[in-house]
Amino acid sequence: MSQARLPPPPPPQWVVSLNSPMPRPSKAASSIPDPPGFSSRGGKQRQQQQQQSTTKKPDETDALKMKKAWEIAIAPSKQIPMNAIMMYMSGNSLQIFSIMMVLMLFKGPIQGIINTNAAFAKYETPSTHSRLLGVKVVYMLMQLVLLCLGIWKVNAMGLLPTTRSDWLAWESERQPLERAHFAFR
Amino acid sequence: MKMRLQAALFFAACLLPAAAIYSDEVNHIDFHHALLGNPSPDSTFFLKPSSSSNASLLYTLSDKMLVGAVNPRDGALVWRQNISRSVDSPAHAGLLRGLDGNDAVVGAVGSYIASWSAQDGKVAWENRASEGVVADLELLELEDATATSGVRDTIAVVASEDAGIVRRLDGNTGKTVWEYKDTSGDVPFQVSSSSTEVFYISLQSAMLKGFKIKVTVLDPLSGRQTRQQILNSETDVATPDSVLYVGANSASPIIVWADKSQKTLKVNVIGTKEVTSLAIDNTSGSEIRQITVHAPHKLNALPHFLVHFATEAGAWAEVYHVDLMSAKVTKAYQLPYLPGQSVFAASVIDANVYFTRITDLEAVVVSSASHGIMGRWDLQKPSSDSALHSVSEVVSKGKSVAVRSALFRKHGDWQLIRNGQIEWTRHEGLIDAVAATWAETAAQEDLAHELEVEGHETLYGAYLHRVKRHIRDLEHLPDWLKDLPKRILSSILTDEVSNLDSFGVAKSVIVATKNGRVYSLDTGNHGAVSWGIQAVETSQWNVKAILASPGVATIYSNDGSSVTVDVSTGDIVSRIEPSNSKLHAIAVFAAQDGIALATVGVREDGIPVTASASEDGFLVTTSIDGRVLGWVAKDNKTPVWEFVPPSGQKVVEATARPAHDPVASIGRVLGNRSVLYKYLNPNLVLVTAVNEQTHTASFYLLDGVSGKVLHATTQVGVDSTQPIASVISENWFAYSFWGDVDGSESSAKGYQLVISELYESPLPNDRGLLDSATNYSSTATLPLPHVISQAFMIPESISHMAVTQTRQGITTRQLLCTLPSSNSIIGIPRPVLDPRRPVDRDPTTAEAEEGLFRYTPYLDFDGKWYLSHTRDVAGIKAVLSRPTLLESTSLIFAYGSDIYGTRATPSQAFDILGKSFSKLQLVLTVVALGAGVTVLAPMTRRKQVNALWRA
Numbered sequence A: 001m002s003q004a005r006l007p008p009p010p011p012p013q014w015v016v017s018l019n020s021p022m023p024r025p026s027k028a029a030s031s032i033p034d035p036p037g038f039s040s041r042g043g044k045q046r047q048q049q050q051q052q053s054t055t056k057k058p059d060e061t062d063a064l065k066m067k068k069a070w071e072i073a074i075a076p077s078k079q080i081p082m083n084a085i086m087m088y089m090s091g092n093s094l095q096i097f098s099i100m101m102v103l104m105l106f107k108g109p110i111q112g113i114i115n116t117n118a119a120f121a122k123y124e125t126p127s128t129h130s131r132l133l134g135v136k137v138v139y140m141l142m143q144l145v146l147l148c149l150g151i152w153k154v155n156a157m158g159l160l161p162t163t164r165s166d167w168l169a170w171e172s173e174r175q176p177l178e179r180a181h182f183a184f185r
Numbered sequence B: 001m002k003m004r005l006q007a008a009l010f011f012a013a014c015l016l017p018a019a020a021i022y023s024d025e026v027n028h029i030d031f032h033h034a035l036l037g038n039p040s041p042d043s044t045f046f047l048k049p050s051s052s053s054n055a056s057l058l059y060t061l062s063d064k065m066l067v068g069a070v071n072p073r074d075g076a077l078v079w080r081q082n083i084s085r086s087v088d089s090p091a092h093a094g095l096l097r098g099l100d101g102n103d104a105v106v107g108a109v110g111s112y113i114a115s116w117s118a119q120d121g122k123v124a125w126e127n128r129a130s131e132g133v134v135a136d137l138e139l140l141e142l143e144d145a146t147a148t149s150g151v152r153d154t155i156a157v158v159a160s161e162d163a164g165i166v167r168r169l170d171g172n173t174g175k176t177v178w179e180y181k182d183t184s185g186d187v188p189f190q191v192s193s194s195s196t197e198v199f200y201i202s203l204q205s206a207m208l209k210g211f212k213i214k215v216t217v218l219d220p221l222s223g224r225q226t227r228q229q230i231l232n233s234e235t236d237v238a239t240p241d242s243v244l245y246v247g248a249n250s251a252s253p254i255i256v257w258a259d260k261s262q263k264t265l266k267v268n269v270i271g272t273k274e275v276t277s278l279a280i281d282n283t284s285g286s287e288i289r290q291i292t293v294h295a296p297h298k299l300n301a302l303p304h305f306l307v308h309f310a311t312e313a314g315a316w317a318e319v320y321h322v323d324l325m326s327a328k329v330t331k332a333y334q335l336p337y338l339p340g341q342s343v344f345a346a347s348v349i350d351a352n353v354y355f356t357r358i359t360d361l362e363a364v365v366v367s368s369a370s371h372g373i374m375g376r377w378d379l380q381k382p383s384s385d386s387a388l389h390s391v392s393e394v395v396s397k398g399k400s401v402a403v404r405s406a407l408f409r410k411h412g413d414w415q416l417i418r419n420g421q422i423e424w425t426r427h428e429g430l431i432d433a434v435a436a437t438w439a440e441t442a443a444q445e446d447l448a449h450e451l452e453v454e455g456h457e458t459l460y461g462a463y464l465h466r467v468k469r470h471i472r473d474l475e476h477l478p479d480w481l482k483d484l485p486k487r488i489l490s491s492i493l494t495d496e497v498s499n500l501d502s503f504g505v506a507k508s509v510i511v512a513t514k515n516g517r518v519y520s521l522d523t524g525n526h527g528a529v530s531w532g533i534q535a536v537e538t539s540q541w542n543v544k545a546i547l548a549s550p551g552v553a554t555i556y557s558n559d560g561s562s563v564t565v566d567v568s569t570g571d572i573v574s575r576i577e578p579s580n581s582k583l584h585a586i587a588v589f590a591a592q593d594g595i596a597l598a599t600v601g602v603r604e605d606g607i608p609v610t611a612s613a614s615e616d617g618f619l620v621t622t623s624i625d626g627r628v629l630g631w632v633a634k635d636n637k638t639p640v641w642e643f644v645p646p647s648g649q650k651v652v653e654a655t656a657r658p659a660h661d662p663v664a665s666i667g668r669v670l671g672n673r674s675v676l677y678k679y680l681n682p683n684l685v686l687v688t689a690v691n692e693q694t695h696t697a698s699f700y701l702l703d704g705v706s707g708k709v710l711h712a713t714t715q716v717g718v719d720s721t722q723p724i725a726s727v728i729s730e731n732w733f734a735y736s737f738w739g740d741v742d743g744s745e746s747s748a749k750g751y752q753l754v755i756s757e758l759y760e761s762p763l764p765n766d767r768g769l770l771d772s773a774t775n776y777s778s779t780a781t782l783p784l785p786h787v788i789s790q791a792f793m794i795p796e797s798i799s800h801m802a803v804t805q806t807r808q809g810i811t812t813r814q815l816l817c818t819l820p821s822s823n824s825i826i827g828i829p830r831p832v833l834d835p836r837r838p839v840d841r842d843p844t845t846a847e848a849e850e851g852l853f854r855y856t857p858y859l860d861f862d863g864k865w866y867l868s869h870t871r872d873v874a875g876i877k878a879v880l881s882r883p884t885l886l887e888s889t890s891l892i893f894a895y896g897s898d899i900y901g902t903r904a905t906p907s908q909a910f911d912i913l914g915k916s917f918s919k920l921q922l923v924l925t926v927v928a929l930g931a932g933v934t935v936l937a938p939m940t941r942r943k944q945v946n947a948l949w950r951a
Helices: A013-019 A027-031 A040-090 A096-114 A129-156 A164-170 B002-014 B428-432 B442-456 B459-493 B845-850 B919-950
Strands: A180-183 B031-033 B039-047 B057-062 B066-070 B077-082 B095-098 B105-109 B112-116 B123-128 B132-139 B154-160 B164-169 B176-182 B187-193 B198-205 B211-218 B225-231 B243-246 B254-258 B264-269 B275-279 B288-294 B304-311 B314-322 B329-339 B343-349 B352-358 B362-367 B373-378 B387-397 B400-409 B413-418 B421-427 B433-438 B508-513 B517-522 B528-534 B543-549 B552-557 B562-566 B572-576 B583-590 B596-603 B618-622 B628-632 B641-643 B649-656 B667-669 B675-677 B684-691 B696-703 B709-716 B725-729 B732-742 B747-759 B786-794 B800-803 B814-819 B824-829 B876-883 B890-896 B899-904
Touching (some): A040 A129, A164 B667, A164 B675, B154 B187, B176 B211, B243 B288, B352 B387, B362 B400, B428 B433, B428 B508, B508 B543, B684 B725, B696 B732, B709 B747
Antiparallel strands (some): B066 B077, B187 B198, B304 B314, B352 B362, B433 B508, B552 B562, B562 B572, B725 B732, B732 B747, B814 B824, B890 B899
């Protein structure tokens, strides 16, 4: 730190030539016709465009990122109809396939919810951070909808202790306070 | 999940054929003592039923009016017929006669005569002497010219009011061939025959006292009287019993009687006038108690006979020969006086006559011709039980002989002794079992006591106690290790079903019989009798209860006396003398674990004899005049409540839930997963009352503490003379009766079985008034149950009902019914008897899931339900059930006339490995895998190392 700050080294030649516009072609060179299909104007335009995109960069990428994020957030909802039909069709009997499907149905949303931040990490920038919050909420909601589908299925299969009979084993017989003895014959 | 388990159990119980008894389980899990009763001395004999085969069977007519044939090889019953139902006057002793090579045995009791096929016991013909009772019966041994082939004819003597009738009955049809009527007013006595003549012996009253013996000689073809002789016997023969013997079917039939002082023996060869007097040479010094004559019953046999003289302390016998020409009777030789009881029997091979003498120590065979002993065998197990009578069969092989004797002993054992060795024993004394209970062994008590100690100590103390106990148990380790190879081998080689003894399947049952005997039967050993004792000298032992406590069993009689016996040895531990009050029942104050604490006798008027000071329970008693009384145990002066049925009704039966009646689930799960809560009350009493005038039967469900009537129902058109059986268990009760209902709604005539289930509320998920209260008092608020009932028509009557008991009550129950008309025991699965079965419609999906199926009014007994399968289990009075350590298995013991025991698995044997499970295969697979691994492991290792080098 005590050292005096050195001036930045001069940019290398290739950087300079890259940044500076192409040198005007010489007369002789300009007389050479362009190869078929090449338009020097197009190149110019592209350059211009490039110039433009580099100038618009932060805003546009953010919008793009948000758009992508929204797509990811909505994506689980597309699985809902398919899963619903599958769950409906697989029946309520306890079989290895229906159980596996239900397990997958639970695994997906739960993993999704746990990995929410990872899923949106690509789009995480300081500027999009606040806007991504809503996207994440929607994403989680969608996963929860899927989860609900799984719970509905499990309930339909009778695996949830929601009925009185499921708690019957924990209920005890009423004990009489008096006890009678019998002498019949 | 519970639902599914129940459904699975249900399906296992009633849909799979496995619920039935497999043929290889017969004689394996069940045992049957097919009893006959005490064989009567003069109607028991060996007989070759077929002329083509030399095999003989042992036939008898017992004092219980059972005619039966027993295989002498193993003592198994070949056939039996119960004629007690056909007999109008059972006071008369029965008669049974048969002939070698003749496929018929003819029996008569009272006025009833019947002939059965000797080989299979099928009835050939039945006949009834309308005039009076049959006094004697003989089969004509010699075929005459008129007789067609087939069964020999029978001569019967019928004693009517004023005349004696001799009848010849056709052997094939039982029709009368001829009849001879003697109207002289003599007492018809016996009939006898020789090869040419039929003798009718009657007793003519002498002028002053005694009887003269009159012999009427009849022609066997026509029945006409040829001649008549009167023997002057009036000084000796005071009663018909004084005549000792009338020979039948022998070359020279004889009549034997003795004078009153028993100094001389009078013998008359029937058909002659001469009476030979033979001096009785009594050197024993004591009075002769009994004289018995043994003579051959065959026409071609030598005319020799043996007279058996028995004194109080010993016996001897004299053998006499009859001279056929001169009809002289001479003494041949004497079998010496021996102390102790002797029984004699005569047997015939061809013409030779052999006499068998069995004393307490030995068996001796002599020929009738000379006094030389042909065979002598020491009895292997001398019995202290004196022999009453025997029949013998002698086989001669060159010079040596073999003998088998069927010996009936005083205490009811019928033994076959072959050459001194006991081949089999039939415990005929078991026939009148009046009470039975499961014995508790003392070993269980020890462990239970130790566990109890551990339960009451501190954690550390209990731990120490347990460690000490296990260290003490180590002393059994060497034995256990020694046994180990054998156990492993046997468990591999035999199937699981055979060695379940450690699971409480082998239990002893204490059985008390009417004639004062107590037996212990081992259910683990095919019901073998471990011991039998004469507990009380009586013929009418009215046992009220048998209570088993660990190591001992106490038998309570109605006279207030009790006998306590050691269950392992049969020794009488203690005895309480009878009191003056006659008891109606015994009340047992049982603890929760079923171990009896105290007993109180209940008098016939329903009043407890004493007040129990220590008990604070309630007591429910019945009185002999048909009331049900409730008492506080501490007070025997005034009852707390009294149940008297409406006038005209009479209480015939009262039942309560079994002492061990665990309830696995307090509710019933419906198809939609809601719960119908069971109405569970251990104090329930089911009272059956009948009105004989209006033909109704009422069933009252009482609370035993408050006496409150919880439910009452009345059945109309009930025949109260038919058996009405009832049972109550868990939250249901069942009863059966014969009903003739003729109403507008429905009409039914026949046997009915009604089942009622009790629920706390008609609504699912509702526990009624008390809701979630943990306890309740019957005296405060006792809600009424919601009762669902259903009736079924059943094919036959049920005389007794019981319920299978399992350890935790998880297994579905079976209703055990005794069917007296088909002599069987049936276990009806409870799911079949579900009152909630949908009527007139198919079940909905939810109902089907619950295991309900469509109600059909006619309940046909499925062949798979028969616990007794093909066995003829006759005269069952009661059925006991007992849980084992296996939840699936319930022990069943039925007693009464026969003894029958089996195991029931109402939901299949789900906790036992089946027979198809091959332990050997499993072990071999494991061994093969192990061998494979040990061989392959080094090879693989080498390969891996080589692969590493190559890389």
